[in-house]
Amino acid sequence: xxxxxxxxxxxxxxxxxxxxxxxxxxxxxxxxxxxxxxxxxxxxxxxxxxxxxxxxxxxxxxxxxxxxxxxxxxxxxxxxxxxxxxxxxxxxxxxxxxxxxxxxxxxxxxxxxxxxxxxxxxxxxxxxxxxxxxxxx
Numbered sequence: 001x002x003x004x005x006x007x008x009x010x011x012x013x014x015x016x017x018x019x020x021x022x023x024x025x026x027x028x029x030x031x032x033x034x035x036x037x038x039x040x041x042x043x044x045x046x047x048x049x050x051x052x053x054x055x056x057x058x059x060x061x062x063x064x065x066x067x068x069x070x071x072x073x074x075x076x077x078x079x080x081x082x083x084x085x086x087x088x089x090x091x092x093x094x095x096x097x098x099x100x101x102x103x104x105x106x107x108x109x110x111x112x113x114x115x116x117x118x119x120x121x122x123x124x125x126x127x128x129x130x131x132x133x134x135x136x137x
Contacts, residue, residue: 014056033068040073040087067104089114096123
């Protein structure tokens with residue numbers, strides 16, 4: 001969602017997402033999830049500018065609102081697509097320590113396709129981990 005070929009479009013989209021999140025909070029929403037579909041596939045970009053943009057999405061959100069981030073390992077373009085390459089499961093391990101420091105509460109990690117090693121959980125000290133365990137495509 002936030003990553004693109006240029007930092008500029010991502011910055012604009014993070015401001016828009018923040019505006020929408022704050023509107024949801026004002027309407028009484030207590031749980032907000034941002035789906036980030038490229039961090040696990042573009043680790044260097046996540047570190048270079050993606051984390052900053054993700055932080056901007058949650059800027060000004062009160063502590064009592066649960067902030068959740070879903071990190072995908074790569075969606076198919078269509079159902080039953082052959083030879084679709086998911087992100088390397090090790091990329092979650094590479095991102096874990098830095099993501100643990102970011103300003104959100106829970107991280108949802110795709111596990112049905114990756115079968116992550118449970119040592120991944122030990123890398124998170126501050127986050128509640130949610131594992132997606134049902135494969136739908």
